[in-house]
Amino acid sequence: MARQQRKRQISCHFCRMRKLRCNREFPCSNCTSRGVACPEPQHAATSDASAVRPAPAKKPVRPNTGDPDIQNRLERLEGLLQGLSRQLESVPELAAAQPPMASFAAPPFAPPPPPPPPPPPVFAAPVVAPSQAQAQTQTQTQTHPQTHPHHHLQAHHLQQPLPLKIQDLTNNALLVEEYCIVSKTSNSIFSDHVIFRACPIRSITQLSSFTFQSPGFSSSIALTAEPTRCIWLPNRDEADALVQKYMADISPMHHFIHGPHLRRLVTELYASLKSGSQVPVGTVVLLLAICAIVTYSWTPHDDEKKLFQDSKEANSQTLIWVKILFNLLEICQRNDHSSIECVQGLTLLTTTLFNLEGISPTARAMLARAIFLSRELGLHRIDHPDTDSFCQKYPPLTRLTAEVGRRLWWHLVGVDWMLARFPGPQEGTYLVNPNQMAVRKPANINDEDLDEDREIVDKPMDQPTIMSYSLHRIRFLELFREFTDRTTFSKPSSASQQYDTVLQMDAAIDRFMAHEASPFFRIDVKELEKLPPDDPWRSPTAIINRYMYSFYLYSQCCRLHLPYLARGTVDPAYAHSRQACLRSARIITQRVQQLVKEEVGFAHMMLRLGVAMHGLFLATIALVFDLCLTNDVADDGSRQQEVEHAWRTLENAEVQSSTVARGMNILRHIMEKYKIPFPTGVSGHHEPIQTNGHTNYIPQGQIPADAMGMPAGMPLAKPHHTEQEIEGHISKMDLEDVDWERLCWEFDAPFI
Known part of the structure; x- marks a missing residue:
């Protein structure tokens, strides 16, 4: 055995x-019993296979789907997964960085974490987005707050996700509330019909703005006894010439229209006119606004295009296009029309009105309407992380239209913040709160680099593009908005506090120019001339951007210190303001002299631009009054030449701009009252201050009737400053004790 x-x-x-x-x-x-580890021996199994038999596998118990507890747990699990996926989709950086189940990184130099506690039940804790969990981990590591357990329960209760049924029920309840409160305008009540036709641009003034449709006219509008509004557009080749002029000479100053996309829109518009199909109203609004601003900016240098007989005829059409645009915008408001092109047209109309009237109530109303329509389109939250809500409430945006929307929104925001710096009802206030918008800054790229099929690659700020001036202007206006926020109406600050704020603003501007501004904005003219002619820094767009930057920046510096110019001559505490004001004024006059030598259309158009002329006007005021307040025999010759050159430039601009003409009349009144000598070789004669509104806004000739029910010469708005008001303010001033704040208001009055 x-x-x-x-x-x-x-x-x-x-x-x-x-x-x-x-x-x-x-x-x-x-x-x-002894608390000792007891691992199982590795040789526990015997060699006899029959001695130890594996236990029979248990049959999996299929859960009873009819159990309400299991059903609720499944729904909560689905809600957790759905909420987590939405959070990851809204933050693409998190989704690309690591998988959702990866552990969160601990703060740097943190001690190793303790062993994790036993896992809680599946539904005991809420799921938190990776960004929130990381922020919570860092906060707890740094501060170690002692929190009451009730607070943990409250946070747990707030973050606990709901089942899908309850989520859907809540969303439907909110949707019902939105439908009850927010509604679209009924087109059947307020809508008005309009037709569009094209004709030669020089015949616009002779055509009627109403027409009776004949039975043979191909249109969906039924024949009625009432006349139908007719909007006349220039012919296709003329529209192309106007668009080319706008993109080359005007758009670099405020670039929020994509050039290639604009040309495609114009092509589609005239194709619709030719085929008799529905015309895109937003494109018509944009084209009419381009017609208005281009005819206003038309100079003798542009007569070679043979579009008009001369620049006088082109300038005389500006108000006609403005009135046509007003009529179409009224119809758009009745029909509840909103589009990016419509907002772009409103923005251009606002710019034209600023040049025509100054900062008038009409211009401010158009700006507010443009901001309102931008919010209707969701331009104030293009980059909001909640993309699902955006797609449900606002029209969809492509990669191209989203970037154009960023350009447009930031331009409107910049104008809104800029107006808070000027006197008037809007002084110290603005419409757009930076905390109530979610829009990235536009990319520093040219239009050729912006396409639907390519990713947006932002260029360095030292590389000049079509957006260079706009981006610097945004940053500069952010500085002014920060100081505007410091001023409160309920607690007026003292004179010393106001001057401290002025010095702080001056220091912030100096830091901006020294460290944040692009090098090609600060380059010296002699260094620029050494570059080859084809260098990007010498392109026409870069030239326009550089001069607009100088005019805007230094005019604001000059205006900031102008109230303290006289004090700086007698009080050393204000000597810095006098030096800064005169330095800015001299830079502006030097830039004007340099611009005259440039062979670009902007040099001829400068005399009709409110930004450039306002800066030159402030510079002339500073130089003239400093020449009268101080006697420096050694330097009087050069100072006299500066004043003479600036004065002659303003005299030439009087013929081109009614705002400059009114400002020069006020300046001559003040100089005559206080026996201030006029610059040598210039005329001190002034015309009576006009009080008949805007009849003389196009000084080259009377405005013809445009067959819209408004006779020729009808004022566009009421006058803002009568002769009696201006004379009253002037009579209250004493040269020995001048109220320089009031004086600055008088000088700004023609531009407001």
């Missing part, structure tokens, strides 16, 4: 070492 093989020991290691009786269950009773 063969000897049986001895069974192997299966007692644990601790029991064998201590000669204890092991119950051979791991962990055994001996190890458990």
Whole structure:
């Protein structure tokens, strides 16, 4: 009989070492009572396969789907997964960085974390987005706050996701509320019909703005006894010439229209006119606004285009296009029309009105309407992380239209913040709160680099593009908005506090020019001339951007210190303001002299631009009054030449701009009253201050009737400053104790 093989020991290691009786269950009773680890021996199995048989596998128990508890847990799990996926989709950086189940990184130089506690039940804790969890981890590591347990329960209760049924019910309830409160205008009540036709641009003034449709006219509008509004557009080749002029000479000053896209829109517009199909109204609004601003900016240098007989005829059409645009915008408001092109047209109309009237109530109303329509389109939250809500409430945006929307929105925001710096009802206030918008800054790229099929690659700020001036202007206006926020109406500040704010603003501007502004804005003219002619820094767009930057920046510096110019001549505490004001004024006059030598259309158009002329006007005021307040025989010759050159430039601009003409009349009144000598070789004669509104806004000739029910010469708005008001303010001033704040208001009055 063969000897049986001895069974192997299966007692644990601790029991064998201590000669204890092991119950051979791991962990055994001996190890458990002593708190000793009890690993299972690796040789527990015998060599006899039949001695130890595997336990039969248990049949999986299929859960009863009818159990309400299991059903609720499944719904909550689905809600958790759906909420987590939405959070990851809204933050693409998190989704691309690591998978959702990856552990969150600990703060730098943090000690190793303790062993994790036993996992809680599946639904015991809410799921938190990776960004929120990381922020919570860092906050707890740095501060270790002692929080009451009730606060943990409250946060847990707020973050606990709801089942899908409850989420859908809540969303539907909110949707019902939105439908009850927010509604679209009923087109059947307020809508008005309009037709569009094209004709030669020089015949616009002779055509009627109403027409009766004949039965043979192909249109969906039924024949009625009432006349139908007719909007006349220039012919296709003339429209292309106007668009080319706008993109080359005007758009670099405020670039929020994509050039290639604009040309495609014009092509589609005239194709619709030719085929008799529905015309895109937003494109018509934009084209009419381009017609208005281009005819206003038309100079003798542009007569070679043969579009008009001369620049006088082109300038005389500006108000006609403005009135046509007003009529179409009224129809758009009745029909509840909103589009990016419509907002772009409103923005251009606002710019034209600023040049025509100054900062008038009409211009401010158009700006407010443009901001309102931008919000209707969702331009104030293009980059909001909640993309689902954006797609449900606002029209969809492509990559191209989203970037154009960023350009347009930031331009409107900049104008809104800029107006808070000027006197008037809007002084110290603005419409757009930076905390109530979610829009990135536009990219520093040219239009050729912006396409639907390519990713947007932002260029360095030292590389000049079509957006260079706009981006610097945004940053500069952000500085002014920060100081505007410091001024409160309820607590007026003292004179010393106001001057401290002026010095702080001056220091912020100096830091901006020294460290934040692009190098090609600060380059010296002699260094610029050494560059090759085809260098991007010498392109026409870069030239316009550079001069607009100088005019705007230094005019604001000059105006900031102008109220303290006289004090700086007698009080050393204000000497810095006098030096800063005169330095800015001299830079402006030098830039004007340099611009005259440039062979660009902007040099001829400068005399009709409010921004450039306002800066030159302030510079002339500073130089003239400093020449009268101080006697520096050694330097009088050069100072006299500066004043003469600036004065002659303003005299030439009087013929081109009614705002400059009114400002020069006020300046001559003041100089005559206080016996201030006029610059040598210039005329001190002034015309009576006009009080008949805007009849003389196009000084080259009377405005013909445009067959819109408004006779020729009808004022566009009421006058803002009558002769009696201006004379009253002037009579209250004493040269020995001049109220320089009031004086600055008088000088700004023609531009407001």
